[in-house]
Amino acid sequence: MATGTLILMRHGESTWNESNQFTGWVDVALTDKGRAEAKRAGELLVEHDLLPDVLYTSLLRRAISTAQIALDAADRHWIPVTRDWRLNERHYGALQGLDKAATKEKYGDEQFMLWRRSYDTPPPPIEKDAEYSQSDDPRYADLAEVPLTECLKDVVARMIPYFTETIAADLRAGKTVLVAAHGNSLRALVKYLEDISDADIAGLNIPTGNPLRYDLDEDLKPVRKGEYLDPEAAAAGAAAVAAQGSAAGAAPKSQ
Numbered sequence: 018m019a020t021g022t023l024i025l026m027r028h029g030e031s032t033w034n035e036s037n038q039f040t041g042w043v044d045v046a047l048t049d050k051g052r053a054e055a056k057r058a059g060e061l062l063v064e065h066d067l068l069p070d071v072l073y074t075s076l077l078r079r080a081i082s083t084a085q086i087a088l089d090a091a092d093r094h095w096i097p098v099t100r101d102w103r104l105n106e107r108h109y110g111a112l113q114g115l116d117k118a119a120t121k122e123k124y125g126d127e128q129f130m131l132w133r134r135s136y137d138t139p140p141p142p143i144e145k146d147a148e149y150s151q152s153d154d155p156r157y158a159d160l161a162e163v164p165l166t167e168c169l170k171d172v173v174a175r176m177i178p179y180f181t182e183t184i185a186a187d188l189r190a191g192k193t194v195l196v197a198a199h200g201n202s203l204r205a206l207v208k209y210l211e212d213i214s215d216a217d218i219a220g221l222n223i224p225t226g227n228p229l230r231y232d233l234d235e236d237l238k239p240v241r242k243g244e245y246l247d248p249e250a251a252a253a254g255a256a257a258v259a260a261q262g263s264a265a266g267a268a269p270k271s272q
């Protein structure tokens with residue numbers, strides 16, 4: 018018997034996606050293209066008759082704004098919202114703010130890919146008083162410790178208990194749940210849902226602003242692989258994310 022429906026949505030293009038900078042917990046805004054992607058995502062929800070009952074977002078404005086624009090387009094701007102730091106992007110440590118292509122050039126392909134996509138190698142920690150540190154950010158005042166860097170394994174450790182203990186309750190109640198989050202926090206959740214190995218998860222990239230649908234059984238396991246509502250755009254978007262850091266992967270400028 019199928020239970021609730023889970024929709025995962027990475028935020029639309031951000032200003033630092035456009036400028037090709039490592040972002041992590043830095044709270045950057047959407048570009049015009051990102052806002053257009055968010056609106057299109059909302060239209061896709063309507064076209065697929067997938068109207069969310071509840072929304073979960075990270076504490077970062079690119080996810081918050083994307084969800085708000087998408088839900089507004091779907092006339093579901095009024096649904097209950099829960100925001101939690103556990104859905105935040107992976108903290109990118111001392112790489113936050115750096116240009117991806119310059120970082121790849123400086124440290125080489127192998128180190129660059131280890132930091133970007135390995136399961137358990139975190140980037141170097143950020144200094145607590147660095148420009149792009151979140152150590153003094155009031156939104157994290159309740160955390161015992163604000164991360165100074167994270168690898169994907171660390172994100173799995175914070176994200177999956179939140180999914181199984183909190184989000185799962187809404188899914189078990191039969192609700193359609195929208196989770197608006199980030200490339201790497203959603204990679205952690207997809208890894209769990211689709212039981213992807215630590216090695217294979219390196220090859221998974223999540224495109225911006227394209228809802229990914231999961232129908233779950235009563236054990237909250239997907240009855241089939243996740244399906245993007247716009248599969249063609251998703252394939253192109255995932256390839257563009259994978260190529261970031263190379264000249265060919267530079268994000269096109271939004272108009």
Ligand SMILES: O=C(O)[C@@H](CO)OP(=O)(O)O
Pocket residue numbers: 034038039040041042106107109133200201258261
């Ligand atoms: O910079 C980041 O925070 C993430 C997502 O934009 O980048 P990457 O895809 O390189 O992990």
